Amino acid sequence: MVFKWVLLDDSEAQAIQAAAVMQRGLVVDLDSRLAMASAQLSHTLRLPMADSIILATARTHQARLYTMDSDFKGLNDVELIIRS
Numbered sequence: 001m002v003f004k005w006v007l008l009d010d011s012e013a014q015a016i017q018a019a020a021v022m023q024r025g026l027v028v029d030l031d032s033r034l035a036m037a038s039a040q041l042s043h044t045l046r047l048p049m050a051d052s053i054i055l056a057t058a059r060t061h062q063a064r065l066y067t068m069d070s071d072f073k074g075l076n077d078v079e080l081i082i083r084s
Helices: 002-009 012-023 032-045 049-060
Strands: 065-067 078-080
Touching: 002 012, 032 049, 049 065
Parallel strands: 065 078
Antiparallel strands: none
């Protein structure tokens, strides 16, 4: 998804660079504990389920979430990036 958005906004070289950076990240299994935390966040914050999985994963790993998705607006531990 990131590759697609960078490709649409920039160049293929930029999209490849973004994909390379993401390859250094940690892949996390969606286990039952994370799924339950996600469902709770989805219910409490009225987030779509996919967004709640992303947020629960970030919180579980004490990671700051950077996103352009306005569904996360107003959350203290999320950095909302405004598209220019």
